[in-house]
Amino acid sequence: MTTSTTPSATDLFARALRYENRADPYPHYAELRRHPVMRMDDGSWLVSGYREIRQLLHDPRSSADRLDPQNKIPKAARSLLMQDPPLHDQLRRVVTQEFVPRVMGMRDHLGELVGRLLDAHTSDRPGQLDVVAELAYPLPVTVICELLGVPREDEALFGGLARRLTRGLDPVDTQTEEELRELDRARGELVQYLEGLIIQRRTNPGNDLLSGLMFHEGPDRVLDPIQLRVTLGLLLIAGHETTVNLIANGTLVLLRNPDVLARLRTDPDLATPLVEEVLRHDPPVQISGRSALADIDLAGTTIPQGSRIRLMLAAGNRDPHRFEDPDRFVPDRRENAHLGFGGGIHYCIGATLARAEAQIALTALARRLHAPRLVTDPPPYRENAILRGPEHLLVAFERLTPDTPPVS
Numbered sequence: 001m002t003t004s005t006t007p008s009a010t011d012l013f014a015r016a017l018r019y020e021n022r023a024d025p026y027p028h029y030a031e032l033r034r035h036p037v038m039r040m041d042d043g044s045w046l047v048s049g050y051r052e053i054r055q056l057l058h059d060p061r062s063s064a065d066r067l068d069p070q071n072k073i074p075k076a077a078r079s080l081l082m083q084d085p086p087l088h089d090q091l092r093r094v095v096t097q098e099f100v101p102r103v104m105g106m107r108d109h110l111g112e113l114v115g116r117l118l119d120a121h122t123s124d125r126p127g128q129l130d131v132v133a134e135l136a137y138p139l140p141v142t143v144i145c146e147l148l149g150v151p152r153e154d155e156a157l158f159g160g161l162a163r164r165l166t167r168g169l170d171p172v173d174t175q176t177e178e179e180l181r182e183l184d185r186a187r188g189e190l191v192q193y194l195e196g197l198i199i200q201r202r203t204n205p206g207n208d209l210l211s212g213l214m215f216h217e218g219p220d221r222v223l224d225p226i227q228l229r230v231t232l233g234l235l236l237i238a239g240h241e242t243t244v245n246l247i248a249n250g251t252l253v254l255l256r257n258p259d260v261l262a263r264l265r266t267d268p269d270l271a272t273p274l275v276e277e278v279l280r281h282d283p284p285v286q287i288s289g290r291s292a293l294a295d296i297d298l299a300g301t302t303i304p305q306g307s308r309i310r311l312m313l314a315a316g317n318r319d320p321h322r323f324e325d326p327d328r329f330v331p332d333r334r335e336n337a338h339l340g341f342g343g344g345i346h347y348c349i350g351a352t353l354a355r356a357e358a359q360i361a362l363t364a365l366a367r368r369l370h371a372p373r374l375v376t377d378p379p380p381y382r383e384n385a386i387l388r389g390p391e392h393l394l395v396a397f398e399r400l401t402p403d404t405p406p407v408s
């Protein structure tokens with residue numbers, strides 16, 4: 001495979017990320033994939049082939065430090081997402097030990113939450129539902145706030161902050177000065193909010209995840225106050241800004257493929273492979289980043305030590321060298337080792353939770369919405385290119401029935 005210094009890599013990347021292409025960046029990703037490893041004008045590297053991305057996700061020489069020149073956060077104050085071993089592994093073990101047991105056995109509760117959100121709409125008359133505002137967003141927000149022990153009355157306040165902060169994940173050169181200042185303000189407000197919450201919980205611990213992280217007992221060192229705050233921030237943002245897109249992207253593809261929607265209505269087991277296919281075909285996290293700790297040979301080229309690397313997860317997911325007919329949505333695709341949750345040591349900790357939320361939400365929509373159709377296709381998208389998804393998803397329906405067992 002030829003890979004080289006291609007001056008147009010910068011243009012191709014910019015085009016793929018341009019807002020006007022947000023509804024369908026995939027043809028642009030396909031252009032990028034023609035050279036799976038490309039150097040950009042600023043010396044950073046774009047990796048868009050499945051095999052190459054996977055190789056980097058599993059290569060200890062590829063550091064999770066994004067080397068973002070705008071990132072003024074000191075290294076010690078970055079979350080585990082941006083740390084390398086051994087600190088990463090210690091932090092991850094503590095988080096996993098506290099997070100996983102609290103998530104297990106949550107399916108019934110998730111079903112109740114989804115039911116409650118849709119019950120607000122139950123009606124025999126034609127109506128409209130904004131799937132983002134009324135289901136896809138509030139579900140994961142409530143779940144992560146409950147898990148962590150964020151008081152219900154703070155959900156709205158925190159939700160606003162999460163939205164403002166997510167924009168900060170996008171490449172700096174796509175943001176205005178004012179947006180960057182706004183980001184700093186939002187970061188300051190987040191720190192203040194989280195510190196308040198930590199102080200409260202220190203004197204008044206409960207069974208929640210925050211208390212668990214704070215008083216964790218085990219062979220690993222306890223999180224220091226800064227790590228506690230950034231871990232809490234990471235979990236809250238991850239809980240707010242990713243699953244929403246999985247549910248919304250899933251709804252969108254179901255409504256565009258009524259035959260698949262009809263299958264899901266009668267076969268709830270389809271939900272498992274179907275959600276995996278959404279994670280491949282239209283993943284909520286489109287891009288991740290790394291940096292090279294040493295020279296790395298990849299697809300016949302060498303990424304020099306010290307380079308920034310962008311991993312185009314969503315492009316890798318449609319690599320025809322890895323997936324048959326990659327642009328087609330195949331709800332029961334058999335072999336589906338997608339990159340939607342990343343891979344290697346940073347593989348998403350929330351994957352099980354996100355999968356369960358999406359499976360339950362999409363199944364409930366399929367069962368309860370009668371004759372649903374998209375009001376606008378494509379829907380309006382959020383500004384964000386990295387955590388990408390619809391801003392609103394208006395669905396018109398003839399009836400929204402009370403919950404009933406699946407038709408057999």
Ligand code: HEM
Nearest residue numbers: 080081238239242243246284288341342346348349350354
């Ligand atoms: C559909 C929803 C989600 C998607 C698509 C997603 C995707 C990802 C991806 C791609 C990574 C790896 C990033 C990298 O390697 O650079 C990641 C890491 C992570 N995710 Fe998720 N995520 C989702 C939901 C969640 C939820 C609900 C939580 C927890 C509340 C969560 C917590 C984390 C954490 C803590 C990491 C860092 C793990 C590490 O660095 O070791 N995620 N996620």
